Amino acid sequence: MTAQPHPERAGVPPSCAACPAFHNRLCYALTQAIAGEPSANEPHDHSALARRSIWREGERLDRVPVICQGWAATAIAMSDGRRQILSFLLPGEMVSAVLIHQPVSQCSVEAITDVRFRMFPRAAIKDALLRQPDLAATVTKLWTDEAARADRLAIDLGRRGAAERIASLILNLADRLQSRGMMQGQTMDFPLRQHHIADAAGLTVVHVGNVLAEFRRGGLIDINERSLTIRDASGLRRVADAD
Amino acid sequence: MTAQPHPERAGVPPSCAACPAFHNRLCYALTQAIAGEPSANEPHDHSALARRSIWREGERLDRVPVICQGWAATAIAMSDGRRQILSFLLPGEMVSAVLIHQPVSQCSVEAITDVRFRMFPRAAIKDALLRQPDLAATVTKLWTDEAARADRLAIDLGRRGAAERIASLILNLADRLQSRGMMQGQTMDFPLRQHHIADAAGLTVVHVGNVLAEFRRGGLIDINERSLTIRDASGLRRVADAD
DNA sequence: CGTGAGCTTGACTTGTTTCAACCAACGTGG
């Protein structure tokens, strides 16, 4: 996680011991917001090892988690072992805004890298929402963004081919990392295994491997030792938006 | 729309001229809720002809629509003509709770049958949300249900085969119609064309036709003249949950 | 009567999965 200091960091106090980079505005905002609430108690900081499940579908959560460090994923599993990853979670993202109002998680969350995350007491968040209009606006934004992401996922899975899906997954991650100051030029830390990509794109591992090899041969990307470089951004975009 | 009177209708005043059946609790609740708001103005009732688009992606909406009569669908279109239906809307459903907070629709909505719908002024709903806790609870429920539906769609499209998707689509519609008193035994009005099913399930029309023919040959369902009968519910469920 | 929308069927192509073998890197315990 070679996070660079965020350009806006200057002059703003860091808030969360687990969040070395200031890109984690959300963690900051929530920590501040609940501090003054009558129902408040301290947020809890946790960590999880790579490849471990953080919690499972159907588990009850009385606290709402925000990722501070590392990558995680939300997924749904079927009883026969098939899995669908719904989203990759980067530092500064709430696992799901729905959890603010719904104590039972409908999808499991697992750590991709080692992960540190902060759990905010639900009751305090709900109280703060009633009193603090800008927190409410923040949460509304999270909600609409999640809905947009879900819709995009549906059209990806329903109507796009393997190469399109994988290319746009890569571009999407690159954008999100860029906005966090976590890209070094065209290169990013890329902890995803092929099976993560497969489960996110609704494909088999083998096929993902083939498509990535194709991208590599076509000079679109380079992948080595947990990092990915976009060699031909416009070519990759062309593959992604075969509209 | 041969809606039967809802069992709980007795004693409760109907609220919406466009909603002959009492199953439309949502329309009722919203009409009541905004009636007392300072910012309130009258909801608008509209109708649209079958197969017409009600509005398009990116259009601005200052009112939030609830379906009163008929079937509609929300969809995303790609510039090359590929489409993905995100949800079928039945009487009593809000097009999307996200619209309460986001004035620009990210998906288009189109009428499947002739449709009547009521548009509630956004400002009045937002005011009412602050003052009326049970309305807030209702909207929260809509939100979490929509999120759950979106997640289910993702796993359907990503990880299930054509027969599974179509069977569970049929069962899902049957459940929702049942809860509205719109099933006659195992038979339902079924205005969907094969191309609707195809766009919802991420398949081609031809393949949908083949799968449906297969279901018919297997004695699972009957379809004729805009109505569908489930002949072998447990068989259909077995196909749907090939978990 | 002609037209277009919707459904069915068949032959053929393409995309994706499945199965299998093999390799490299890594951590672990003897």
Place this chain on the structure above:
DNA sequence: CCACGTTGGTTGAAACAAGTCAAGCTCACG
């Protein structure tokens, strides 16, 4: 230090699911 199992990646061949193309049919509608 080595032997070993595990995890992750690569490659190839064969099987299968779904898509494409095309034709013919019914039916409603103007």
